[in-house]
Amino acid sequence: MDSKAVKAILFDLDNTLIETSRAGGVAIQKTSELLKTSLALDDDSVRSICDKFKQKLLHESFDPSAGRSIDQLRVSHWEESIQEVEESIQEVEESIQEVEESIQEVEESRCTPSLAAQCYYCWKNSRLEILSLSPEICHLLTDLRSRYKLLLLTNGETQTQREKVEAARCEEFFDAVVIGGEHAEQKPFVSIFTLCFNMLEVEARDCVMVGDSLDTDIQGGFNAGVRATVWISAAGGSVPEGSVKPDYTVPSVLELPHILQQLK
Known part of the structure; x- marks a missing residue:
């Protein structure tokens, strides 16, 4: 990969990879x-x-x-x-x-x-x-991990989120799993993103942040200076006035490969 290529993808968990709602x-x-x-x-x-x-x-x-x-x-x-x-x-x-x-x-x-x-x-x-990863999402993550470093970054209380991660059998698809409740600050604070970048040994500009929350995932990625932010909006809604603007908006995480192709 050249210096401008995406090297890592950070994924939110709830309502991004699993249907928590x-x-x-x-x-x-x-x-x-x-x-x-x-x-x-x-x-x-x-x-x-x-x-x-x-x-x-x-x-x-x-x-x-x-x-x-x-x-x-x-x-x-x-x-x-x-x-x-x-x-x-x-x-x-x-x-x-x-x-x-x-x-x-x-x-x-x-x-x-x-x-x-x-x-x-x-x-x-x-x-x-x-709570489970669908076969399609499992296939997506397996394919992406052959080309990128993957990290799961989820906010929430430690036990609750660890139980979700275990129930959905997420860990085998990621290079690292970071639970916000285990750290001093959660998304959208820069500190937890910096921790993720250090764990993966990449720079912010090498990463894409993918999640369903404008306030935590997209704002956090913007604050941290990632290469691009991808907002998962199942309802296809427009971005509210005054909110951070994602670089890309898609109805499903399964659309991610099309975006990554554009970022090459």
């Missing part, structure tokens, strides 16, 4: 079924519990030094979500006999930590079972 939806559905069989709640109440859990997950702040694991924290998300909906039901004054009976059944089946734990592990395990 779809897996999360399936996991929530399976957990909803568990809740229905465990508590006498209607569909709206079960949906409300799941929505509350997703909001807690979205705004989650995990501190490893606090003395509890990520699993314990997320069990508490489910416990709090169930209890919040139960309390809301109890506050509603209804004269309809069916609703009164439902509330009574909920009282008799108060949420216990064990039910919350069942919900969490149902959600977690169902999600991990679905």
Whole structure:
């Protein structure tokens, strides 16, 4: 390769190589079924519990030094979500006999930590079972690795992301795997990109960054000065006003070879 050729590709994981959003939806559905069989709640109440859990997950702040694991924290998300909906039901004054009976059944089946734990592990395990690299993506990575150095760079809490990497059997396709939660700073900070460049023994200008997040993947690649950024936008949406502009936008990572051909 000459000095201007691409030498390495950095890949995001979630919703770039694996369908995390779809897996999360399936996991929530399976957990909803568990809740229905465990508590006498209607569909709206079960949906409300799941929505509350997703909001807690979205705004989650995990501190490893606090003395509890990520699993314990997320069990508490489910416990709090169930209890919040139960309390809301109890506050509603209804004269309809069916609703009164439902509330009574909920009282008799108060949420216990064990039910919350069942919900969490149902959600977690169902999600991990679905997370996998498709045969097409496996073929793509195998082909690319014969010509480029490949590194997987994913943000997130260490245990959670390591479990995804293991479930999807990613490591065999990459020269290195970097989990943001294991370092002082995550994407889009330059420090974690510099770490990746050093691990691969390449310069920023030798690399392409591929990911689905404008705020972390594309902005991070731009901050670090990579050769090109590739935004994976399954919906084919336009870049929001004020956001960093990717060099290339494609609906699937499978389109990457066409872009690499242009960069030669």
